[in-house]
Amino acid sequence: MIETRKGINHIALVCRDMKETVDFYTGVLGMPLIKTVELPDGGQHFFFDCGGGSSVAFFWWKDAPAMAPGIASVKDFPYDAKTAVGSMNHLAFHMDEADLEASLDKLEAAGVPHTHAVVNHDDSQMGVAKDMHEGVFVRSVYFTDPNGIMMEFAAFTKDFTPEDVRHEPARMDA
Structure with a gap:
């Protein structure tokens, strides 16, 4: 290995x-x-x-x-976020959770297209929650660089355990 x-x-x-x-x-x-x-x-x-x-x-x-866009890069996040096989969907940079809110103001001041709120990712059917709760595993701010590349500031909110791996990998031919 x-x-x-x-x-x-x-x-x-x-x-x-x-x-x-x-x-x-x-x-x-x-x-x-x-x-x-x-x-x-x-x-x-x-x-x-x-x-x-x-x-x-x-x-x-x-x-x-x-x-x-829509092939090699995200076309319209969050509404149309699929990209082609072999493409890069987005690049996430680690950020401390306490700094996420301030990053929104800094992106706004710099005129950078971005989500206008911190996104709380959870295991619900929609995959996101309006409010922070114990099931949120990562909080994010999404933005694009001048090349149209989707970026993310991300802060994990919990340590992962074996129980967090509970889905079988999908197959194209299934």
């Missing part, structure tokens, strides 16, 4: 404008730019420190394929 429990080194995404992306990740999200690379094909690859030894990296190419 390969040891993979040291965390994520980085996730690599694609942006439409590197300057706009640098301004957003450094200025709005406060992630230091830690490495830049000029690629031999004229592109760029930049890395941002997102804490805990992990990075968010972006590729940029002048001739990159166009955005594909």
Whole structure:
């Protein structure tokens, strides 16, 4: 077995404008730019420190394929959040629960599209609850970056136990 429990080194995404992306990740999200690379094909690859030894990296190419909402990215969260097999649905950053409310104000002040309330995820049929209760396992704020990538600030509210794993994995052919 390969040891993979040291965390994520980085996730690599694609942006439409590197300057706009640098301004957003450094200025709005406060992630230091830690490495830049000029690629031999004229592109760029930049890395941002997102804490805990992990990075968010972006590729940029002048001739990159166009955005594909509803295929490669979320089209309209929470109403149409499905994305294609092999795509990235969203990227969640750990945040302390006490900081979630303040993040809403900061996103609003920066003009970033976002949910206008903290979302309480639970095991109900809808998967969310209006109010905090003992069944809420994660609280979230969702927003999009300048590239249309859905992001999340997430705070787990409980430690998981074996009882939290109770669903059989679905099969395409079933």
